Amino acid sequence: MADIDIAALANLLQEAAVREILPRFRNLGDGDVRMKSEAIDLVTEADEAAERLIRDGVAEIMPDALFIGEEAVAADPALLGKLAGADLAVVVDPIDGTFNFASGLALFGVMLSVISKGETVAGLIYDPIGNDWAIVEKGSGSWMCKPDGSQEQMFMRPSQPLEQMIGIANTGYFDIETRRKLLVNLADVRLFTSYRCAAHEYRLLAQGHMDFAMYNKLMPWDHLAGALLMQEAGGHVARLDGSAYLPHHTDGGLLVAADEDTWQELREKIFTV
Numbered sequence: 001m002a003d004i005d006i007a008a009l010a011n012l013l014q015e016a017a018v019r020e021i022l023p024r025f026r027n028l029g030d031g032d033v034r035m036k037s038e039a040i041d042l043v044t045e046a047d048e049a050a051e052r053l054i055r056d057g058v059a060e061i062m063p064d065a066l067f068i069g070e071e072a073v074a075a076d077p078a079l080l081g082k083l084a085g086a087d088l089a090v091v092v093d094p095i096d097g098t099f100n101f102a103s104g105l106a107l108f109g110v111m112l113s114v115i116s117k118g119e120t121v122a123g124l125i126y127d128p129i130g131n132d133w134a135i136v137e138k139g140s141g142s143w144m145c146k147p148d149g150s151q152e153q154m155f156m157r158p159s160q161p162l163e164q165m166i167g168i169a170n171t172g173y174f175d176i177e178t179r180r181k182l183l184v185n186l187a188d189v190r191l192f193t194s195y196r197c198a199a200h201e202y203r204l205l206a207q208g209h210m211d212f213a214m215y216n217k218l219m220p221w222d223h224l225a226g227a228l229l230m231q232e233a234g235g236h237v238a239r240l241d242g243s244a245y246l247p248h249h250t251d252g253g254l255l256v257a258a259d260e261d262t263w264q265e266l267r268e269k270i271f272t273v
């Protein structure tokens with residue numbers, strides 16, 4: 001596995017937040033927010049400035065790594081195709097939850113994952129508002145690291161009966177008929193929601209506050225760090241057909257649950273796409 005200075009990467013995300021993200025929060029001008037694919041898919045000056053800072057920092061910390069940022073891929077889609085064959089790569093979402101950020105809602109995060117020979121080996125999910133990090137390295141567990149240096153290991157909570165489960169279900173990227181079917185099925189769980197911010201959704205799961213998460217659109221900057229966080233927190237993570245989720249995958253959906261039996265129950269009774 002690649003030798004990773006996880007502390008240096010964590011500090012880099014914090015620096016990007018302090019210098020480029022937080023000064024712009026609730027302080028964006030009219031020309032600072034632009035639409036990408038649709039009205040709910042936004043990019044701000046903060047996303048782009050933070051990604052530049054993180055890219056330059058990664059070049060110093062891990063000079064041999066391919067850098068793949070969400071905004072870089074938006075500018076050059078061919079870049080994403082290089083991930084599968086890279087010996088070492090760093091994948092970054094400079095602001096996960098841009099819609100929330102641009103709306104003045106304090107529910108956004110900075111995400112980074114390290115890929116070595118086609119496998120996610122480390123991840124960071126930083127909360128600029130709380131100034132703390134969810135940190136994971138393969139084989140070392142999932143940890144919440146606070147600004148005072150204290151650390152607490154995180155675990156998914158034991159599974160609940162289906163009718164008591166609460167979780168994340170992002171149905172927005174399915175076709176309309178599949179969406180209708182899923183929304184009917186979801187009446188059988190206690191509560192489902194979407195915070196439009198995978199960074200905080202994965203953190204909630206790892207801290208034992210929720211039971212499941214389901215996503216359809218799989219962009220690597222949104223899910224690689226979180227998927228490893230879930231696995232190291234004891235959860236079962238797989239695409240909706242049961243196959244392993246790998247860094248180069250961008251479709252096939254993703255389902256997270258506390259264990260494999262619960263995963264199967266959710267797949268069969270709720271997420272029957």
